[in-house]
Amino acid sequence: MSVSDAVRIAENLKGRIGEGTYSRRARAILEHRRIAFKQGHWIVVFTGFTEPVLYLFSFGYGVGKLVGKIQVGPNHWVTYAQFIAPALLATSAMNGAIYDSTWNVFFRLKWDGTYKAMLATSLGPLDVALGEIGWALIRGLIYATGFTAIVMPLGIIKGWYGLLAIPAAVIIAFGFASIGMLYTSYAKSFQQMDWVNIVMLPLFLFSGALYPLSIYPAWLRMIIEALPLWHGIQIVRELSLGIIHWSLLGHIAYFFVMIVTGLFFTTRRLRALFMR
Amino acid sequence: MSVKDASQGPLISAKGLRKEYGAFTAVDGIDFHVNKGESFGFLGPNGAGKSTTMRIIAATLTRTAGEITVLGKDPEKSGPEIRAHLGVVPQQDNLDNSLTVEDNLYVYGRYFGLSKKYIRTKIEELLTFAQLEEKRGVKVEALSGGMKRRLTIARALVSEPEILMLDEPTTGLDPQARHILWDRLFRLKEQGVTLLITTHYMDEAEQLCDRLIVMDKGKIMAEDSPAGLIKKYSTKEVLEVRFGSDRNAQYSDQLRAMCERIEVLPDRVLMYSDDCEELLHQVVLAGLAPTTSLVRRSSLEDVFLRLTGRTLVE
Known part of the structure; x- marks a missing residue:
């Protein structure tokens, strides 16, 4: 009896590290998402990058007129729009990633049986986690590119290093999407999912997106500095304002931990849900 | 392997x-x-x-x-x-x-x-x-x-x-x-x-x-x-009779004496025999007039009932 292509492909991975967990086909899930996206989800992406642009015009130019210049370093002053633009980019990367990795994932997990269908094939749980998170990342890239394309001609983000804001936004999206999917895969009810929205808005308002943390008392600053969005904002802000410092590595390390933790526990949870 | x-x-x-x-x-x-x-x-x-x-x-x-x-x-x-x-x-x-x-x-x-x-x-x-x-x-x-x-x-x-x-x-x-x-x-x-x-x-x-x-x-x-199971655990035919819900149980002893086996369900009595037309004739002769009766072939449902004492789809 001849062996089917599907079997031959699966047997090629026999004995490799991570067989049963990762079949090296996360791209099949990306392809699925891309096809679904072409059939009508594009409007969400459009709103995803117009939102920070609206914030930028309202706060950057409106409130900015009242605020004047902001000091970001010794002898380094920037306009209010320049101060908040990177933070808005970081926040939109977070919002897009969380949106994709929470509500969308929750429906596929609980109602559509999408992951059950995927894991009945020769795919493994890490393929599913990486594919879904990878999609959130691609959307993060699209948001960031759109936003940067609008903001750069206005002179708000300057210089070649300003372009580094785009990969930075992708790292932020990756981190948040990993944690978002981790949370969602353990969530049981709608109520638990509502907590995501409850957490997101204050995270944006108080993480130093709209004003420097120096106005906070020391204890509050320490709390904010422990939260992920602050680190995200710092990465984009420092890169786009040309403040290159060792602390940048610390912020990136923070996201690296988020990514690894998110992927590890999401994979474990998917296995427990669908393969135990 | x-x-x-x-x-x-x-x-x-x-x-x-x-x-x-x-x-x-x-x-x-x-x-x-x-x-x-x-x-x-x-x-x-x-x-x-x-x-x-x-x-x-x-x-x-x-x-x-x-x-x-x-x-x-x-x-x-x-x-x-x-x-x-x-x-x-x-x-x-x-x-x-x-x-x-x-x-x-x-x-x-x-x-x-x-x-x-x-x-x-x-x-x-x-x-x-x-x-x-x-x-x-x-x-x-x-x-x-x-x-x-x-x-x-x-x-x-x-x-x-x-x-x-x-x-x-x-x-x-x-x-x-x-x-x-x-x-x-x-x-x-x-x-x-x-x-x-x-x-x-x-x-x-x-x-x-x-x-x-x-x-x-x-x-x-x-x-x-499927045929083997029916052969092993049931008879060729089944007679389904209904007497109304309170009388189904009341007549059960009399009915049981007439055939190999019976099952009393809430709404009907199932009687197992290889010749159910003849069985129905006996039931009527005994003066037990069922309100409805049906002769059918045995199915896996009957096998299941025999094995577990319960119906499949409840």
Whole structure:
């Protein structure tokens, strides 16, 4: 009896590290998402990058007129729009990633049986986690590119290093999407999912997106500095304002931990849900 | 074990297979084997352990104890390879409703890593098989229940599986849709695909299965062909009589004396005999005038009732 292509492909991975967990086909899930996206989800992406642009015009130019210049370093002053633009980019990367990795994932997990269908094939749980998170990342890239394309001609983000804001936004999206999917895969009810929205808005308002943390008392600053969005904002802000410092590595390390933790526990949870 | 070796012995064989969830035992140490090209059924009520057994075979559930090999391999050690051999049709359709019929087949093929070119050709064949050629560009949410089911089966065939696993394939479908589906499954069987079917419909089991096991509370109650089971555990015919709900039980002693065996159900009495026309005649002669009576052939429902004392669909 001849062996089917599907079997031959699966047997090629026999004995490799991570067989049963990762079949090296996360791209099949990306392809699925891309096809679904072409059939009508594009409007969400459009709103995803117009939102920070609206914030930028309202706060950057409106409130900015009242605020004047902001000091970001010794002898380094920037306009209010320049101060908040990177933070808005970081926040939109977070919002897009969380949106994709929470509500969308929750429906596929609980109602559509999408992951059950995927894991009945020769795919493994890490393929599913990486594919879904990878999609959130691609959307993060699209948001960031759109936003940067609008903001750069206005002179708000300057210089070649300003372009580094785009990969930075992708790292932020990756981190948040990993944690978002981790949370969602353990969530049981709608109520638990509502907590995501409850957490997101204050995270944006108080993480130093709209004003420097120096106005906070020391204890509050320490709390904010422990939260992920602050680190995200710092990465984009420092890169786009040309403040290159060792602390940048610390912020990136923070996201690296988020990514690894998110992927590890999401994979474990998917296995427990669908393969135990 | 190589593929060649596996094709000699049974495709699937289980020994002492057990699955416990905490204190609850879903599958209670069962033995069975499935041969190549066979259509094998798991018959039992909801909660009998049929789906659990199917998931263990499909390498999406681990067992608590016992042995199982699928194509000569252990599902817990060779999950992706075994799943590449299987086509899975779950109890609840899990198609992507936002995608078209065609795209559903395409993305599923990609999950197995199949090439675009291969899948594109395969899609044509599958659409014809599922009688969905005219629906290829239609989104799944617009399909009827029967069409969705056929698409789910077509999807499971995209990888050219040796074993097709169907969990309650026609539950919730109207009679016409069921017959279309059964016809499709017959064709697959003729092509040599091994079918594994769970069902709580006795007519489905009789129609589709060469051999089946009757399960209840995680245990195997009996194993044989549908005809063999009926022969072993029931009579040729059954007489169903109704006297009205309070009198069914009242007459039971008198009725029991007239035939091999009776079953008193809340709404009717089942009387087992090889000649039920004659039996009905006796019942009437004894002055017990039933309000309605029906003579029919024995079915797997009767086998189940005999084995467990309960009806299949409650």
